[in-house]
Amino acid sequence: MQNGLEKEMKALERKEKKRFIKAEKKKTGKIHEWTGNIEKKIPDKLYETLHTAFYKAFYLVFEKGTGIVEKTFSKEDRELEFSVNDFRLTKSPTRKSLRKMERSVQKGNLRNICMTTAEGVGLGVLGVGLPDIPLFLGVIMKGIYEIALGYGFSYETQEERIFLLRIICGALAEKAEVQAADERVETWISLIGKEPVYDFDGEIRQAADALSRTMLFAKFVQGLPVAGILGGAVNPFIYNRIMTYAALKYKKRYLLQKKND
Numbered sequence: 001m002q003n004g005l006e007k008e009m010k011a012l013e014r015k016e017k018k019r020f021i022k023a024e025k026k027k028t029g030k031i032h033e034w035t036g037n038i039e040k041k042i043p044d045k046l047y048e049t050l051h052t053a054f055y056k057a058f059y060l061v062f063e064k065g066t067g068i069v070e071k072t073f074s075k076e077d078r079e080l081e082f083s084v085n086d087f088r089l090t091k092s093p094t095r096k097s098l099r100k101m102e103r104s105v106q107k108g109n110l111r112n113i114c115m116t117t118a119e120g121v122g123l124g125v126l127g128v129g130l131p132d133i134p135l136f137l138g139v140i141m142k143g144i145y146e147i148a149l150g151y152g153f154s155y156e157t158q159e160e161r162i163f164l165l166r167i168i169c170g171a172l173a174e175k176a177e178v179q180a181a182d183e184r185v186e187t188w189i190s191l192i193g194k195e196p197v198y199d200f201d202g203e204i205r206q207a208a209d210a211l212s213r214t215m216l217f218a219k220f221v222q223g224l225p226v227a228g229i230l231g232g233a234v235n236p237f238i239y240n241r242i243m244t245y246a247a248l249k250y251k252k253r254y255l256l257q258k259k260n261d
Helices: 003-025 030-039 044-070 075-091 095-106 109-125 132-150 158-172 175-191 200-222 228-232 235-260
Strands: none
Touching: 003 095, 003 175, 003 235, 044 132, 044 200, 075 095, 075 132, 095 132, 095 235, 109 132, 109 235, 132 158, 132 235, 158 175, 158 200, 158 235, 175 235, 200 235
């Protein structure tokens, strides 16, 4: 790997360490205490319902929805953009070339944030919570698919889908689980093509659990007429949290691949 990309890898590793430190130092504010007190009153059955909804939504997207999601962006254009960016970076392996690739990867992000905000708040006004889940998950998948293509990776094989699922878990991990969840992502990167057995259904359940725990309060509130606007407004924050982490890990995979070329 050339000097410019070596510096970029070191900067990326520093960013990862800061993420761990930030998680360790994170304090529980008054708002979190308030929402936490309300969450204690939410019946367990709601969590189970939410988990089942996300679980089924993952299978729906993987089995039938990928083609629909791909209609919302041009896969061919994304692949062409990657080829151009990768060629430029191979010829000129500088941080400037990598920045151009990053801008290309992120260009659809604002549109996706607007989409998930509109559908979340729109259904929140009507007091509709659970039907929002397949739509929200579809936008999350769209965002990750675009990032994957931007760095030259597939998302169609079961192996790649496991990486995607682990990214969701890593992005939404709670304070005490951040490092362990990140290590699962790193293990996948180091063992790609070598790890013989995956529990695909188990991976889906873990991702569904991460989303359910993170969005429990929001979906509870979103089911209330008018007040549901607040619940729906959480969607873009969760989306951005996942995309930030996804971009970090796909970029790391790309840099490691360039190092080994």
